[in-house]
């Protein structure tokens with residue numbers, strides 16, 4: 001059996017959490033990541049018959065029975081993951097009852113998965129229905145996106161439009177737009193259900209006055225989506241109070257979409 005600490009998916013979680021921490025997206029224990037793993041690949045590193053302990057999830061995830069995820073731990077700091085992955089990360093499998101997580105590795109101090117597991121697993125289910133290739137759900141508190149939440153209407157058409165017109169790349173990277181939820185109590189099944197509902201339409205979901213979710217077939221896609229929103233939000237926040245002389249027009253946004261051959265939310269243009 002190979003050493004789990006050398007597994008590419010553990011390496012990738014280490015690299016990504018460190019990156020996100022240094023970008024300032026994940027203060028203290030802020031943020032969480034879950035990545036669906038390939039069972040055969042995990043079996044190279046772990047005995048899949050050995051369950052360390054079971055942890056109830058508090059909701060049913062029938063579609064994910066038998067599926068294995070690597071998930072950041074609750075209360076754990078992203079800045080520490082690279083130095084102690086076995087404590088800050090866990091590998092769980094959804095048990096046959098659909099409501100229990102079987103711990104296969106990690107959370108070595110007796111900890112458990114992120115408090116946002118409902119939003120993660122429910123979003124995985126929603127995205128897998130749209131795209132069977134989806135593997136990653138990622139949540140963080142990117143500074144400028146969050147700042148924008150306080151000064152911009154929390155309306156998904158208007159929010160998306162502002163991001164699109166702020167940065168040429170946005171229409172190419174997220175032509176499907178950004179879903180927006182109002183402020184809700186985090187860590188609950190309710191916010192999980194609301195997030196998953198948005199994930200049927202969007203790969204990006206703003207949690208009003210809290211943070212951002214991104215989904216993708218791999219970390220690069222989910223991370224790249226968040227990164228592009230955050231870049232546009234930064235441009236917005238450093239320029240919104242200044243007189244605006246130039247902007248990307250709706251006709252130009254259409255031209256970008258046509259030029260890059262992307263299917264976009266036409267109803268989000270004026």
Ligand code: 13P
Pocket residue numbers: 029030031032072073074075076113114115116139186187
């Ligand atoms: P966890 O520490 O439980 O992952 O929570 C962090 C967070 O960002 C809550 O939304």
Ligand code: ZN
Pocket residue numbers: 030031139140141186210211
């Ligand atoms: Zn959060």
